[in-house]
Amino acid sequence: MSMIEDFEQQAEAFHQELYREYYLAEAGLKEQLSITPIYERYALLFGADVVRELLTLTNDRRGRYLAEWVTLEYLENLVKGVTEDISNAMRQATVEWEGQHVPYHNLRPMISNEPDMSRRHRLDELEREITASENTRREQRFRSLHDEARGLGFDNYLALCDQLRGLNLVSLTEQMRILLDETRDVFFRRLERFLNSIEVPTERAGTPDVLYLFRGRTFDALFPKEAMIPALTTTLAGMGIDLTQQDNLELDIEPRPLKSPRAFCVPIRIPEEVKLVIKPIGGPADYASLLHEAGHAEHFSNVDPGMPFPFKRLGDNSLTEAYAFLFHYLPLNHHWLQRILGVEDGGAYIKLARFQRLWLLRRYSSKLLYELELHTELEEAEQRYVSLLGDALGVAIGAENYLADVDDAFYCAQYLRGWIFEAQLRRFLENRFGAEWFSSSEAGEYLISLWRQGQQFRPEELAISMGYDGLHSKYLAEELASM
Ligand SMILES: [Zn+2]
Structure with a gap:
């Protein structure tokens, strides 16, 4: 067996143990998450010498995907202690609110559900105070990641992520600047109107008001809890996919006290053992999150079992995010609302949901501009965060939040690439199978043919196979600007 094949087998075994542990803890089948022993058992995978060796094998795709994965795991492993300290501090933190101790992690949902503006702002202030208490450690953590990236021979952390992940950051940044320009007018017009609708003066608006707006409580009745699972199975059946016959995909809807309130998908063994876990509560956000995770689950459970691990699981996560977004945004299609949920007049909901998507795209685009600066120069980061995001979002x-609002390794770029590719894929499906593509078994077959390939190919290559010039944000920008 070659060194690469041996390494792949170990990597797959590690991945399996790690994801089984996540599943057991998050699904409420186990009291505590314990991943350190797993990392310790597989410590040989993440040695500096292994990383250096794999970094020399990047001239073929399989080696490149492995090198990307092991390098990022190696970096995470080095800062794991600090990561755990921060997350434990946040988990234990509480604030005083009206004579009660409220856990830090409950503040966000409270803000989303608080109709009174000044109370929302006070809750937000309390949350930010706690967040700030760990910023010194967050900064130290980023400094370590930056130093280690240079230690591995890269110019900086940004170059490491860009080169290993194939993010095309120069081109992506250029495209996102254009998207920000082209959607600016429509965004600010809508923002003012939506803020008015919740009685918030634009000049006093902040992110907690936007959280409340997007909570969209008035639309809860359109998305009942009891109809959630039937909505998913009917949608899949329309594409010719019978969820009850997918033995490798387990839908876990059993209520357990320790189960995470958010839907999630865990691909433990791909494609043999994929879990889709949900604790249904209903409402637009819960539907979106179930559909999103179902997109991941269908992707991973349809992967060709004969492929090597790097093509089944590694590669570009923009792809699995695009498949998740494709399902996630089904409720923005009035044909879907009508056919699946029997909603005749979903216009007001669709307007809000489309504005939310525009908000997210502008938020992530400005986050990308900010993170490019953050990962080259930490000194001015706090002010740059406020001005870049404030300019794009108008609140x-x-x-x-300038450090807590950052995912490692430019995951923001993978989301953006996912959104861009989803718009291209959806346009392709609509052109070929009609506006109700989600009820065409031919569309289902086409999607399965993509899912089978795992993440072997990049969105750029798949876009070309659909007749596009490559991955391009102009379709997405056009859609967003024409709201
Ligand atoms: Zn996702």
């Missing part, structure tokens, strides 16, 4: 941005 007050809490400076304290």
